[in-house]
Amino acid sequence: MAEYSALSIVKNALTGNRDWKPAWRKPEPKPAYDVIIIGGGGHGLSTAYYLASEFGIRNVAVLEKGWVGSGNIGRNTTIVRSNYLLPGNTPFYEHSMKLWENLSHELNYNVMFSQRGIINLFHTPAQEDDHARRGNAMILQGVDARFVRPPELKRRVPALNLSGSSRFPVLGGLEQPRAGTARHDAVAWGYARGADRRGVDIIENCEVTGFVREGDQVTGVETSRGRIHARKVAAAVAGSTSRVMALAGINRLPIESHVLQAFVTESVKPCLDTVVTYGGGHLYISQSDKGSLVFGGDIDGYNSYAQRGNLPIVEDVMSEVLELFPAFAKLRLLRSWGGIMDMSMDGSPIIAKGPLPGLYLNAGWCYGGFKATPASGWCFAHTIARDEPHEFNAPFTLDRFHRGYVIDEKGQGATPWKH
Amino acid sequence: MIIPCPFCGPRDLSEFAYCGDADNLAARPDPAASDQSSWNAFVYDRTNPAGDHAEIWQHAGGCRRHLRIVRNTVTHAISDVTMPGAKA
Amino acid sequence: MTSHRCAEGGTAIDRTDTVGFTVDGRQYFGLAGDTLASALLANGVRVMGRSFKYHRPRGLMAFGVDEPNALFTVTTDGVREPNVRATEIEIFDGLAVESQNRWPSLDNDLMAINQLGGKALAAGFYYKTFMGPVIGPLKGTRFWMMCEHVIRRAAGLGRPGTAPDKSRYERINAFCDVLVIGGGLAGLKQAHEAAETGRHVIVCELEPRWGGAADGKKESEIRQIVESLESRPNVTLLTRTTVWGWYDGNMLAATERVSDHLKTAPEGAPRQRHWVIRAEHVALATGALERPIVFPGNDRPGVMLADAGRRYTETFGVLPGQHLAVFANNDSAYATAAALRHAGANVRAIVDVRPEIGAAAQRLADRAGGALKLGHAVVGTSGAKGLKSISVARYNHETRSFSGGAEEIETDCLLVSGGWSPVVHLASQAGANPVWDDALQAFLPPKPDAHWSVHGAAAGDLDFDHDLSPAPAPVFEIGHPGKAFVDFQHDVTADDVRLAHREGFRSVEHLKRYTTLGMATDQGKTSNVPGLAIMADALGKPIPDVGTTRFRPPYTAASLGSIAAERYGDLFPHRLTPMHDWHGDHGARMYAAGHWERPESYNRPGETVEQAYVREAKTVRSGAGLVDVSTLGKIDIQGPDAADFLNRVYTNGFAKLPVNKARYGLMLREDGFAMDDGTTWRLAENRFLITTTTANAGKVMSHLELCLDVHWPDMRVHVTSVTDQWAGAAIAGPKSRDVLAACVTGTDVGNDALPFMGIVHGAVSGVPVMICRLSFSGELAYEVYCGAHHGTHVWEALMAAGEPFAIAPYGLEALGTLRIEKGHVTAAEIDGRTTARDLHLDWMLSSKKPFVGSAMMNREGLTDQSRWTLVGVVSRSGEKLHGGSHVVAGDRDGPGPGLGHLTAMAFSPEINAYVGLALVEDGGNRIGQHLYATDPVRSGTHIPIEIVSQHMVDPKGERMHG
Amino acid sequence: MAEPFVSTPVITDAAESPLAGHYEQGEFGNLDRGARVTLTERFALAICDVCAWPGSETKAANAIKRASGASVTKTKDAIAEDAQAFQHAPGRWSVVAQNPALPEALAKAVGENGTVVDLSHGRTVLRIDGRQSRRALSKLFPIDFRSDAFPLEKGLATRHHEIFAQIQRVGEDAFDIIVFRSYARAFWHALRKASEEVGYAVA
């Protein structure tokens, strides 16, 4: 299939764009694959891509119940960062960041990764110390981090309320300059195209409805398009993890599904050139290349599979936007939506072999899995191909909860709706 | 969402605090006698169904009682609300 | 410029009241009642906006919320509101608006050069380019970010400002039996019917007027119903109120534009009011929106929706053009043509794709005059910045073939009707899919249930007058060469839809995301159906198999200010202690601790915070200090099972605690990690008062209530929050007993009467107090509690009694210093990740009884030798330590891995050094080690430290026991 | 003697309202049609929380009646001349009275049937009265103030800005709002702001 480039665009424009081919094929499922990946979201697609590109396993199918990118990859606030506190997380997310930095080239697809920085604001001396702690942890592990103070904030984020008149006045922020945003849909499409070009079958409208087992061993799946066998079956279904694993007889997992809403305003000219988070509540906001402010806050806070939220959170989030940016009060909310988060019991993910032989699990991404997309796929592919985790995902086991090796960035314990 | 509190009547979602899976909370193991695995399951493992889900909510901005609510996690429709511990 | 205002007519305008306004600084005049759209139309203005991508000149297309083109920025008091539809701006004297997305002016926009990009800028082109070189200085993301900089500035529509919006917004809650959405004829009738039964009805209409799309002849009928509704106490009528969200349990969100249309808002009135309405029943009467037909050149200013043309004429007395043509696939436009003819326009032609029409339409065509071109289609338009003529060709819509040559018809306004789309948005927000109706060629709402109903045009009840048929021919696009727009604002063409199909983006949701069709400020109100029809065609599938994209709140964009309402700005949910004003009067800097405000330090003139807290801490260690501890969570626990209950929730035992004694307690979470600490006072056999940290008061209270309601419903225990009931003042220091002795009456405060952890009751300055001897600072110390209303009285009495002993108030900073020196933990150490053992509180873990967390606290991960445990640290260089620094073994050049971090630091006057507390890997075995505290992210310091026991001052506790 | 913590009567000379310095009398807001609501702080009242043991609710209600004069029953709230009581949770009542001896009287009357907690210092009672009181309150609380849903004497618990509050309807157009003392000043500002539209008097 043709490479994408400025030249190919011009050439095609001359022929009325009639020669473009589908970004990925629409194959019929084969009876059997080496690896079946359930879930055509970011993580499923990147896993397939890296299985083919890094681990030489190309006889792979990605089964997606709807259309590629219909899940959380297609509905997140697009923030990419590796500014973690705990040692278990940092190497993994930094690996992801490095993959992001070269992703458009690697995929020959512009995923528009914009390293415009993320600034986590703090508002009290205690919060300042917490942010310093995190920044120091980052630097000690080779990740970029710096403090920004109000004069610089004023210059870089002119609409920010620095008057000191807010409930939680801004004292400063912790910045990760290499962090930023990426075009979420493009990430799904780019990985899909990349995997497809390496021989992976991406099969849309193919819902997994059951598992084929010989004893404990998983040997395939039942789908809405028939039975498909595989030597290994890997699930990367994010918010649907419990539902899909229940099909394999795994009825209890350290995961709850919760709805997270996100919001965009109408498009306006550039007014926010970096990503900002609020320390007085829970808000993250950036401006898309199209001009919309894209933002989100807390999860709605109860189990849900509904992909839509309720009004109180909408009101909370708007009030937090205005707490920081009183100039945005007249901007208008264009659209709001929800996604189903696989909230884990410690707020950190699971990338592991098991829980049955022949089965592999990638889950527990909470609202932070978009940034993980490259490393998640890379580590999951490694785990599937080698049957053991890479050191980056070694801490993300399924048994860490019972054993007490939780990775709890927020210190909330087993209350997933508070992570 | 509007939650019909058996004592206070129908009230706004904003008055309530979610406390998790009711069946799980009801299965708190005997602290003295129990084995580790049932404790592990109690603290960490959830059924997380799509469909009817029994859950505990505190009417924190109201009577402050904990309610057992059966709510459909797909439609958010509430089909049953009771007050655990309430004596008739 | 000629006026397009008719000599008569216009139900909304007041011809005696001229209103002046400016666009881009240029003065215009309209009439009271005009919208910006109607006023500009009357002034003969045709170009009212520029499109998003190609910056093409665009004119008015619609009458209401479906307008995609005519967007302006309204500036009020220096605050900019971008992207407001001209159709929704009601003009008033002095209104100032600005056109958007153009440079240097709306008429001459240099950015229109983008159009030269032509096919190279087709949908999704940016995914295929701008990746830049793989090596060299522009590798990685650099090249893209350079391009992005330019793209971002070209994109967007209006420009927002940075000045804070001073407007007022408010929220209001409402309850009703029936909420009627839409004040057209259908909604009004529905409201009337419901009101007659005595039910409480709220009617919301987004327009400033009642009556909706009903034509002029229905005026009096509408007025009658409205008057009747107005006279009823059980009816609330709201105009300028858009219901935009329908949430679970029939909870709806609406925005009332209270004073946007006024020069100045009335006293106390907001700009906009956010309504949250809970309705037993929702009656949806939101009408239908007309949709355009996609044909080449369809975006030229002067091409307008047919019914919009009628409504401008009837409502505002403005003709959309002098020489009109109509292009339709259905009957409804014939009534429009006749009405406009009646109002004085010259109807040049009616072009209809259908080969034949019914008698009713024929009669209206005759009335309208002009050529009736059945079995024809418009295949092109011309005119520089406004329509001059259309080309019309013979067209067979079944075979989609053209025959014969194209005929040019001169016209300055083409009124288009491609059929009607019922407004199903709200009904589908909860996720129920609308249902395709083949006859109406439209999506109808999903099936209602007892909680809602749908009426009038929204239900597909398109009972046009004159016996016209509601069924259009299934024609969405005229497939003739040329740029034919589907989504006007986002410049998505019919070819873009086909390109998406070719590249495999075939699901409607993919189509939307790849081309951005329907993602503009109008959310595809006019473009979604044509777009998906073209995709269905490319796929060779019927429309219902393709489906629509998902409907989401808000129905029309709602200001962030209105939704936040009063919850930002000056109405903070502060909680203040009883002595708050005293602190302020005595120089305290306040510190926001959650909802609370607490004194940080009492700075004397010229003092830095550090000087102040060091002075305060010294005062405590040498004499006496007083600190406000009223914010501590306090919970009253009563009942025969109270002691047993505490035994279960605390790690240590309470059953044997004597009355009038207190004990320090620790709570764990169920998972075995530490949750909170505090003291528990036994006030009577069956009555305790427990204190919690300020931050965790609510969490602990809910935890106790959960235990009682859910786990142990049979326990006879009542818990009540009494945080606010008691003002608390902690007096600490070697002289504290003397101060108390000087002012407390009714009880002895000597060591025997009031030993460590003892409790007495007495009075201060005539006010009852309860005193408990306990210490957070490590000094001899007491907490004095009194009724909160008496707080300042007692505080002042204590200060007065302390004067001879040089007492001073101290704040959180000094409190922190004292507790650090003493090694006492707070939320910085009990951070949700630490265990009792990590904090050396394992002496509090009873082995005699189970308690919350006991079953989980001994798991391997919680007892691992490598866990970070609490230690003290002392700066060896005299440099100031920084909280959040990490503890490392190596020097600046090779710090090595982080071994832990500083949770807190202070200058210790006792030790005369900067000290801190830290959580350090295997801390217990590192006492005496020389390590570094490094803070590269903030201060850049790398300070040699010694690890010491966390008990840095008076480790044996002689002072507090003394 | 009653248990020491049962009662700390408000001693007027030594007491200070949380609204001190923020309670300005007069008329404010949009007075085009006059002040259509009146706001008042009811300071230095005795306020108690009574909680019955399961099965003893009727006895506790009777005890409240005896001690305060407000004739509540297990299901009905009540307003008496100088006392008012309402049930805000199952078996749990708020009792507000002029009588400073209320806590002790309640403790004695309730006896073994439940528990009593004195909150006289911990709560602030604000009254709003006037035709437009419902409108002003609707801006603050997601509560149905229509008469069927909120009849005279009824009281309930709710929250404002995440902070607990109670409301009792004490007259045709009058409501008492009971908030935490610490939150009283912030709430007072919110209440005044909500009343500006209809014009208000501070009595």
Ligand SMILES: Cc1cc2nc3c(=O)[nH]c(=O)nc-3n(C[C@H](O)[C@H](O)[C@H](O)COP(=O)(O)OP(=O)(O)OC[C@H]3O[C@@H](n4cnc5c(N)ncnc54)[C@H](O)[C@@H]3O)c2cc1C
């Ligand atoms: C509103 C919101 C905001 C967010 N913001 C951010 C952010 O700013 N930064 C960040 O890093 N992360 C963010 N996230 C989280 C991030 O989007 C997710 O963690 C991540 O996308 C999850 O991985 P995924 O892409 O593989 O999931 P998904 O895209 O959800 O993929 C799972 C796929 O599995 C499919 N599937 C499910 N069941 C079956 C079945 N039985 N058979 C076949 N297929 C099935 C689904 O259809 C779906 O396509 C956000 C999420 C949401 C919802």
Ligand SMILES: NC(=O)c1ccc[n+]([C@@H]2O[C@H](COP(=O)([O-])OP(=O)(O)OC[C@H]3O[C@@H](n4cnc5c(N)ncnc54)[C@H](O)[C@@H]3O)[C@@H](O)[C@H]2O)c1
């Ligand atoms: N060409 C024509 O002559 C023509 C066209 C359309 C309708 N009609 C007539 O109009 C009648 C239809 O009456 P109807 O009442 O069903 O429709 P309508 O269009 O007259 O009224 C619907 C009203 O709902 C309002 N609305 C829509 N969404 C809203 C929201 N979210 N919040 C608040 N208000 C909202 C609209 O502003 C509109 O005023 C029919 O009898 C038909 O004959 C005539």
Ligand SMILES: Cc1cc2nc3c(=O)[nH]c(=O)nc-3n(C[C@H](O)[C@H](O)[C@H](O)COP(=O)(O)O)c2cc1C
């Ligand atoms: C980063 C981002 C930007 C978006 N920008 C827009 C936008 O400009 N216009 C729009 O209509 N929707 C926008 N959306 C929302 C999508 O239309 C859509 O609501 C979302 O992807 C969820 O899908 P769903 O609503 O179909 O469930 C955006 C979504 C994301 C994640």
Ligand SMILES: [Zn+2]
């Ligand atoms: Zn309740």
